Amino acid sequence: PQAAPAMSTPMSQDDYMTVVVTPKLTFQLCRRAEWKIVQDITQEELRRGFLSRFPPALWMSSEKFSFRAALPPTAAITEDTTSLVFKLVSDEVPDERVMLSILRELEKSYEGIIRRAVNETRSEALQEHFMQQEQVEEARREQDKVVxxxxxDCKSLRDQLQSVQKRLFLVEQEKDQLRQEQNHTKERIARLEREGAEKSREARDERQAIREQLAAMQKLLEAA
Incomplete structure (x- = not known):
C-alpha cells in the first residue's frame, strides 16, 4: 500500500479505508486528505493497494486492468466512509473474466518461481555432484600415490634386509651389529605397513562416505 503521510501520532484504523473488489476481495488504502469524491482515488493507488494482497515476487503488470467504482464518480468521500466497492474491468477481456485472467497470471508467475527454484536446486545439486566426484578422484589419486x-619403501627395506642377511653369513665378527640393524629394519617395515594399512582404511571409509552422499544426492535428483 501507499506509504502514509508523516504524522505526529501513530496510524489508527480510522486512517484507512477498506476497498472491496467484486467478487469478495478486499484491501486497505491509507486515507488521503485530497480525496473528496470517489474519482479522486487514482487508478495507480488502487492498483498498488490491490497488488499488496500478493507476495511481491508474484506482482504482475497492472496496467491491463482498472477499477470501476460502484458509486458515481462524484460521490462524496467523508469521514464516515469506511469502505468503497469497485469492480475490476479490462479492455482486453470481458468484465466477468478479469479476475480469472489475473488469477491465471498469478498462477503462471508462481509456476515460474517454482520452475526457477527447481532449476537452481538441480544446478546446485549437479555442481555438488561434480565436486564430490572430483573429491573421489583426488582421494583415489592420493591413495595410489601413498600405496x-x-x-x-617396502622394496627398499626388503633389499636392505637381504643385504644384511648376506653380510651375516659373510662377516661373523659383525654379527651383533647386524642383528641390531635387522631388528631396526623389521620394526620400520612393521610401522610403515601399519601406517599404510591405516591410510588405506581411511581412504576406503572416505570413498564409502562419498558414495553414500552421491547416492543420496541421486535420490534427491530423481525425486525432483
Missing amino acids: KELRK
Whole structure:
C-alpha cells in the first residue's frame, strides 16, 4: 500500500479505508486528505493497494486492468466512509473474466518461481555432484600415490634386509651389529605397513562416505 503521510501520532484504523473488489476481495488504502469524491482515488493507488494482497515476487503488470467504482464518480468521500466497492474491468477481456485472467497470471508467475527454484536446486545439486566426484578422484589419486610410495619403501627395506642377511653369513665378527640393524629394519617395515594399512582404511571409509552422499544426492535428483 501507499506509504502514509508523516504524522505526529501513530496510524489508527480510522486512517484507512477498506476497498472491496467484486467478487469478495478486499484491501486497505491509507486515507488521503485530497480525496473528496470517489474519482479522486487514482487508478495507480488502487492498483498498488490491490497488488499488496500478493507476495511481491508474484506482482504482475497492472496496467491491463482498472477499477470501476460502484458509486458515481462524484460521490462524496467523508469521514464516515469506511469502505468503497469497485469492480475490476479490462479492455482486453470481458468484465466477468478479469479476475480469472489475473488469477491465471498469478498462477503462471508462481509456476515460474517454482520452475526457477527447481532449476537452481538441480544446478546446485549437479555442481555438488561434480565436486564430490572430483573429491573421489583426488582421494583415489592420493591413495595410489601413498600405496606406490609404501611399495617403494617396502622394496627398499626388503633389499636392505637381504643385504644384511648376506653380510651375516659373510662377516661373523659383525654379527651383533647386524642383528641390531635387522631388528631396526623389521620394526620400520612393521610401522610403515601399519601406517599404510591405516591410510588405506581411511581412504576406503572416505570413498564409502562419498558414495553414500552421491547416492543420496541421486535420490534427491530423481525425486525432483
